[in-house]
Each structure stands twice: as C-alpha cells, then as structure tokens.
Amino acid sequence: MKRLCVWLEELRKRYNEKYGVGEEPIHINSGYRSPQLNKKVGGVAGSNHLTGCAVDIRVLGTEQLIRYANILLDYADESHQDFDELLIEKNRYGAIWLHFAVRPFSNRRKVNFINA
Template identity: 40%
Template sequence: MQLTKHFTVEELTRSTAARNLSIDNTPNKSEMANLKLLAETVLEPLREAFGHPIIVNSGFRCAAVNKAVGGVRTSQHMLGQAADIRTLSNTSEDNKALFETAASLVRAGKINVGQLIDEYGYSWVHISTPGKHVNNVIHIK
C-alpha cells in the first residue's frame, strides 16, 4: 500500500528477522497511522530534498521483532514512529549527505523530528517523528 509518492507500508514493515523467525510484524491501526505520519512529514520531504532514493533498513518493529534484533524497549520503531534509512549506494559519504540534508531541513523548520542520529560512522541514519520521550535530538554516535 502506497503511503506517499516514494514510500509504501511494505517497505516500512519489512523485516528479515520477522521473516526468519515467523513473527507477524503487522502494525495495528495506531501504528499504521504513525507510519503514515512518518512517511508524509519526515521521509517524503527528506526524499524530495535529497533528490535520490532512500532505502528503509528498518521501520516498524512489533515488540517481538524489536526484542529479536536487540532494540531498546522504548524504541519508537515499535510505535511506527522511526526508521533506519540509508542511501542506495550505502557509502558513508552518501549516508552522511543524507544525514546533513535531514539536519538542514530540521534547522530550516521544514521537517520536525524527534531524533536524527548518525549510526556508527554513517552506516545508516536513524530518524523519527517527535514522540513522547524525545525532542529534536540531533547527534552523532
């Protein structure tokens, strides 16, 4: 199901861990609404500004999938509010450019995020909508 011009429910819920462990990773109504909000207000504007495809490594994770992949128990992924993303090339240089594009959109007030995190030297970028426990955190690990 298409959420925005460039993002689908399928790519935001796809999980190798869920498939390998036979875990149903289907979001409920509230989680689906959060995924739509994430796609519309964060991912799509970022994709438009970046001008190149964005690959979702991990989007929604049900509690069982989150536990299986070692996610924190307060992860916004479990609410449908976060995605780990990368560029098609998946080079640290291109992933850094993706991060910097997102950071510039945040600073310009064009997107509102809860978290924007460079993960492990731009191996991927974690990005989320504002949530109950986070407020505009931009940092590098």
C-alpha cells in the same frame, strides 16, 4: 507514520534535486517493529520503532549518510518542525545507517553517533 513519511518524501525530493540522477528511492531497512522483533534485533525497550515513528535508512557510505542528515536538519530548521532522533549508527561489522524518528509530540531533536 504519516508525519514521518512527509519527512522521508522531503528527503527523497531534496536529495534527488541536489545529487540524484532521476528518481533515486530512499531505502528503508527497518520501520515499525513488533515487540518480539525489536527484542530479537537488540532494540531498546522504548524504541520509536515500536510505535512506527522511526526508520533505519540504508546508505551507500558515509558521504551519502552525511548528505541525508544535512538535508533533514535543514528541513527541520526551514519548516520549524522538530524530529525526535537523528542517529548515525554503526554495528560491530562496520555497517552504517541513519536512524530517524518523528513522534506526534515531545520530540527531543536528539542528534548522536551510536555504536550498535
């Protein structure tokens, strides 16, 4: 979780420096999930949420989502660190969010759009 929090702090700092007025927080909808909760919300069996390595970040629209994703990708390149997943997710009601995961090892740098 510490590794993931470093990324989130960097995201918050860079977003506020470039776009924010003051100190705007990053809103996390979901972080660690128990197996029971993960099953209830339709999460996959091997979800990074089960190990505390993933978060779902609430966004205020597509523009903010793209800006967040861009910041995280730039940070990965600049810091020479890998992440596991950067997923733009959308549910059947049209809600969108950014799923981001960093594991201790075997990160895949997977970037994708998913209809959840």
